[in-house]
Amino acid sequence: MRNFVIWVALAIALIVLPNLVSFSQQEVLVFLTINILVVASYRLLTLTGEWSLGHVVIMGVGAYASALVTKELGLWVPLGIIVGGLASALIALALSVPLFRMKGFYFLIGSFAAGEIIRLLWKRFRDPFGGAKGIKGIDPMPDFSIGIYQFDFFEPVSYFYFSAVVVALCLWILWRIEKSPVGLTFHAVHWQDKLAQASGVNLRRYRTMAFVIASGFAGIAGALLAHYIGTINPNSFDVEVMVFVLTWAIVGGTGTFYGPILGCVVLTILNEIVLRELGLEQTRPLIYGLILILSILFMPNGLESIVQKVTRRKDAK
Template sequence: MSIPNWKPLFLLAVVIAVGCAIPFMVRAYTIEIFILFMINLILVCSYRIPATTGDWSLSHVVLMGVGAYTTALLSKWFDLTIFLTVPLSAVVAGIVGFIMVTPLIRTRGFGFFIASFALGELIRLIWIKFRYPFGGPRGMIGIPNGELGSIDFFEPMPYYYFVMAVALICLIIMYRIDQSRIGKTFTALYTDEGLAESVGIDVPRYRALAFGLGAFFAGIAGALLAHRLGAVDPKNFDVTTMVYLIIWIVVGGTTTFWGPIMGLILMTFIFEWSRPLLEWRPLLFGGTLIFFLVFLPGGLDDLFFKIRNKIMARKSGAGVSDVAS
């Protein structure tokens, strides 16, 4: 019988313990930052799923919006509790994602990128053009924050713990997918699609599965955001927000599961610290993106591995060239 690996469980326990302690150590506004951070965490990890197959899309934030709008409609029309709206919104987002990707399967690379943008904009324009039921340009307001018994999720702390629980579950599932045969298959599609097909992998099916799974989790992020804001509008899910997501992914890298998370952490810090720069901030973010694309195309993921390899090479006493040979 194999000995269980306690290290990941221990790390998980530490993360949960720290996460539970945070609200007692920081100010009320900082809790709000953490709530948004955890929602973005789900979003950025969900984007990695289709990205590992090589399908970088420009519609992922719109799929987050599908989750948000679904939550809004379910809450306001059917008065459903947050514990139902979130999973149902995720299912709807997943289905929409699956439908969206079907015509896109014939495209690859830049073609997929642009075609996904077009389909995403189609959905966003539907929200803008149809005042009923989507509220048109104004969007929808009056979305309840949710509650658990007498605990009102309007207050930051209860909602923080709710989002933390949802984020943990989502990240564990996405990590398990990444480490599973399915996750390896996704990576194989990107590494060598022809070889993957030659060994019997149904490439279109797995690409569609990856896209749908990514949309599912993006829908969860959207639902959580909608309940926190109490309002959704098309501008929340436009190309500007998509660019921020791309920046997180590019900065972090997609080689490992942790890459996008590192990118999100770094850019969240930069985002908050750069507020006094006012209108110069977009320039800063654009410059950061260009820097990483030129000097660190693999992102922080790649940088981490390079540093680790150098340290290991020094420890082993051999030069890099000896290791390579």
């Protein structure tokens, strides 16, 4: 019952929130919801102990796929978004064959290389990927009405509601996966790989599974982004964006489901409210870099460790 009240309160807060902020902040909210899905799906991959540097490019695969099937084939946009997720998952499945011959550092570099190859292919093949300029004029979501609310996707508020529902659904699925026997096996693959293997767990199959599922959700996030901003190019998914995702995950901590999301929300608020108000947006990479260094040095378990300390103290009382 208490949980139910909390969720309803959260839902109401999310419905009210965009109406209280400025237009540009509404846009930030849209990006924030999409980024939350990216970083939460990234965590599913890190559960098995592998850190990829290709996650943002995989997200781009979803964006390109959805943009192309809606633009060239005239597919309905919501279906296009699902196609985007499937495309990312398929590419990840193909990549997993070479990549999961590696572990740890080699996987990191291998995923980086694979991602760069995909980005260079987008750049090289102007047909259909549009070369360095990318794809412009991507179909927006078609407007529709659900009776009490008229979705007008020219407005960021409408898109925020739409993406928030999609992302919430995805997060719920990710959460269910993590708590399922499969998710528990992911943990085992990371922390007790020899024991898991001895117990008959096919390590490689579970690593592949985590990679494919995480990539599918990253693809959905990419597609959501593409249909919102309407234009994508290879540089939208470059290493700098990957570093941001990495920073959110590390600052938040990857030990819990909410850790990376917390990192993403806190850093976005810091970025949009503090830096923009102070006129320091130019220094964003500098500040992100410093935060990354300071948190790895002094807060290796992320913001979630602070949350855990606070809640534990409360429970003790």
